[in-house]
Every structure is written in C-alpha cells, then in structure tokens.
Amino acid sequence: MKKTIALLAGGYSGEYVVSLKSAAQIEKSIPSDKYTVYKIIITRNGWTYTDASGAAYEIDKNDFSLNISKEKIKFDCVFIAIHGTPGEDGMLQGYFEMLEIPYTTCDSFSSALTFNKSYTNCVVASAGVNVAKSLQLYHDQKVSSQEILSKLKLPVFVKPNNGGSSLGTSKVKLAEELDEAIVKAFKEDDQVLVEEFIKGREFTCGVVKRNGEITVLPVTEIKSSKEFFDFEAKYTPGMTEEITPADIDPETLKVVHQNLKRSYARLNCRGVVRIDFFLEEGSNAFYFLEVNTVPGQTETSLIPQQVAAMGWNISEFYSSLIEEAMR
Template sequence: MKTKVALVKGGYTGEAEVSFKSAAFVYSQIDKDKYDVYPITISLDSWFYEDEQGAKHEIDRQDFSLELAGNKVTFDVAFIIIHGVPGEDGRLQGYFDMIGLPYTSCTALTSALTMNKGYTKAIVQDIPELNVAKSVLLFKEHRPVSVDMVTEKLSLPIFVKPNAGGSSIGMSKVSEWSALKQALDNAYDAENTGYQVLVEEFVTGREFSQGIYRDAKGELQVLPATEVRTTREFFDYEAKYTPGLTEEITPADLNTEQKERADRLIKEIYIRLNCKGMVRIDFFIENNTDKFFFIEINTVPGQTAQSFIPQQVRASGRTETAFYGELIEAAMGE
C-alpha cells in the first residue's frame, strides 16, 4: 500500500507564488510508484485539494482529511512547501503536532525561532569560528524613533529587512542616511511579517547558500555550497527570481579549508537550532579576513528546478526523486 503524502503549498504571504512553483516541481519529482501525492492548498480563504478535473475538495481541519467519492482520505505524512506564514513560522507544525501527523520540516519551536532573524542570531553567535554582522532589532513600538536608533549604533552601508520575512521581500540596501526612513517603512509594512525590522551592517565578501538535511538513517548530510554572484546591488527578490540577473555556481569554488569549515559550521548551526528535515543556510566569507559570517537560515527553502537545493542535490550525485523520498521516510521514521 502506498504512503499517502499531503504536499502542502500556498500560504498567507506574497511568497505563495513561489510556493506554488516549488510544489509543482516537487510533485513532478516524487516517486509515484511509492507515494500517493495530494497537493493541498492553504490560503486565508480556504484549505482544499483540487482534483485532476479542477474540482475543489475542502480539507476537514479536525484531522486534516478530505472526502473523495464518498471515501475519507487521511494522510501518513505532510510535505510542507509553504514559504513564510503559516508553513515556515511554526503555526502549521503546531497544528500537525496536535493531530499527530508527521511532517518534513523543522518542529514548531525551531520554525518559530528561526523565522525571527534577530533571535536566531542570538542563539548561534557564540558558535566558535562563526561571526554575525553588527545589527539593531526594531519592534513596532520603536518605529517613531527607529531612524535615530539605527544611526546611533550602526555605520553605512547597511541592510534593512523584515525580521520575519522571506524571499528578500521588503529588503533594502542603504548607502545614504537620507534613504533610511523609506527603507524602514518598506520593511515594517511587508505583509504578514510582524512589524519587526532587522538592520545589519554590510559585510563585504562572497555570498554562499548551502543545504543540509537529516537522511532516513538519521545521519546529517551536507550538500555542496552554491556561490551567488548578482548584477544587482544585493540578492533581492528580482535577483532571486528574474533569469539572467544572478550567476549561481554549484558547487562553489571553495578551497579545502573553507569547504571543511563551512560544512562543520553548517552542521553545528543545524544541531544548535535543533533542526529537522532540509534547511538552507546563507553565509558570507568576508573579503580580506576570510571569516565566516552567518546571514540567515531558511527552514522551507525553495524547490523549483533552478532553486539552490535541487542544484546542490544534483551536484552531490543524487536525484531529486531519491532526495524527496529520503525526506519523506525520515519524517515518518521520527
């Protein structure tokens, strides 16, 4: 009997568009001989399964089931592919915990913590050999005085971004103080990000993104790193999703010591944050000093054919089909 997989997509933010693309790719790659896969859309309006004829079937939120042709369908595991709220911030994970449905992502606590960039940095900053950029964390109550709080503590250039956002939505690089207020407004007002803003000093260096996951045997597997080179000022939403604006080199050109150090630190970050499933960690290697600077962690990374994780899976000699199967089996075996 095949394992029934709920492929959960959509969400409550602007990242839903990316989620649908990721889910379509994951669906195309999962082994249908082993798994019955049901794409489930979660939106503010409804939770539903859309069958091949285009008919929508509402999800019963009492137990995350649906009725098809008079039969009740329940799931063995949820493959979460929602970027942002509610699939990356712990809300959906907490719901699945309450109804006893295994899922492929980090736990509710880890998801909620890592969605908050400022809190995450506080947890990882004492890891040996790991550095974090000097920063200021702003809350809704700070908004009237946020410009002064930033100018008093940080030096230009700086990055301004929603503390709980993703896909670089609402993110700005500020090189002149005159542009700071507008950048703060953009970050505060980003949809469903909690009115918190993280402002960080700019680190000059090479930017990398690297995946790690726990396989079906419980072993940590670090994927090859990707180096990101963009023609934009920084890796913003347009650079991420507009073809031709960014060069992505997988595997990255790292020397032996840099590769071993990055792999070691990424494992320690995964362990320190008590991660599950696959995550992606972004970091800089600073020019001149060669120091490793943690940027952020993404607990539901993009999964289009061009996304970092699929690139890294292929570079490691694996297939996406085998990789997604491992994530499903690991989730069910915990």
C-alpha cells in the same frame, strides 16, 4: 503499500506564487510508485484539494482528512512547501504535532524561532558562529536614523525580521536613505532588522538530516547583477550567476562545513534547510546570514541544483525527506 502524502502549497504571504512553483516541482518528482500525492492549496479562504476533473474538496481540519466519494482519506505524512506564513513560522507544524501527523520540516519551536532573524542570530552566535552586528526595531518604537547609525556603520541591510525571499529588503549606503528603507520593511512585518553589511563573497548551502546524520550539500556562490540577492534577482532567470560547487579552498571549506553543521544542530533543524552566509573579504571568516527552513524547490531553485551537484537523484532525495519525517 503506497503511502499517502499531503503536499501543502500556497500560504498567506507574498511568497504564495513561489510556493506553487515549488510544489509543482516536488509533485512531479515524488516517485508515484511509492507515494500517492494530494496537492492541497492553503489560503485564508480554505484548504482545498482539486482533482484532475476540477472538482474541489475541502480538508476537514478536525483531523486533517479528505472525504472523496464517501471515502475518508487520511495522510501518512505531510510535505510542507509553503514559504512564509503559515508553513515556515511554526503554525502548521504545531497543528500537525497536535494531530500526531509526521511532516517534513523543522518542528514548531524551531520553525517559529528561525522565522525571526534577530532571535536566530542570538542562538547561532551562542554556538560560536559569527553574525553581523545588528539592531532590532519594533513598529511602536521611536528610533531615529541618527540613533541607529551611532550604533551601526554604513552600509547596512534593512529587512523585515520575519519573512523570506528578500521581500521588503533594502541595502542602505547613505544616511538619508535609511528612513525610507525602514518604512518599506515595516510594510512587510511589524519587526525590522538593521544589520551591518559584511563585505565579501556571498554563498548559500543546503543542509539536510538523513538517517539521523547531518549532511552538507555542495555550496553555491551567489553573484548577483543587482546590489544584492533580492526577490527579483532570486526569481528572474539570468539576473544572478549561481556557481555550484563554489570555488572555495579545502581548508576554508572545512570551516564552512563546521559552521553550517553547528548552526543546523544548535537551531535543532530537521529535514532540508538552506543557510545563507558570507566569507569576509581579506579574512575568509564565516558569517551566518540567515536560514530558510522551507527552501524553494522550483526548477531554478538552489536546493535542486545542489542535490544534482551532489550526484543524488531528486526523486530519491524527496523520498528520503518523507521517510526521515516518518521514521
């Protein structure tokens, strides 16, 4: 018997458009012989399913159900494809936990934790994984650039502490650029992370739990034509060279896999996540950068590229995420 799946897209953040593209890719890839999929767009104005004729139906939030032609539709599983709030920060996860409906991402606590870059760094570091030296700033806290640079050395990254797709992120090389970068980041969030730049090669890698086992996907090296892998570089074809699998020597790759699995386990992740990291120039030391618990699934996104490089079928991969969530 076919399972009924709610595919959630949209959200409240600047990543709304990316989420719609991810959901379009997932929707066409989920095998229709196994699942009936209802794509539900979540905005602040409503949670809406629109059928093929253009008729719109609102979700009953009391039990997360749809009423269509006097039929009450309930869901076996929720596939969350919302980047940013409320799909990546634990809000929807907590809601579905209360309703006891399975979903495909990390649980509410891990989602909330990993949405905060500074807190994530603390937990990952406690597992013995290297993280860059950083300072966390709050909107109501007065800290001068001089004070920051007495603790951190340039260049630094300035980024919203909560959020994704590199929105509001700047690379600062000169002291006089720091204040402007902080103002820009505070437009996206009321907490800001100032983090020392690790000189080296930049990578990203999907990590997934299937059948209770943590698997590392092929690693991708990021070579951006821009100063760093920002929103434009991530979503503009041709701006970034993405090499999958990355050219990493076997011994270093073994260390990379250990650190990725250790980070995934310590953060108590579920489903598929994408972990960004650096290999430091000169030492090849692994430095954790951040984790994305609802990674992009557009046609140009990195997870579909890595799944293909693994030799897996993308439809079977999405099926496995659903089955793992319902297990």
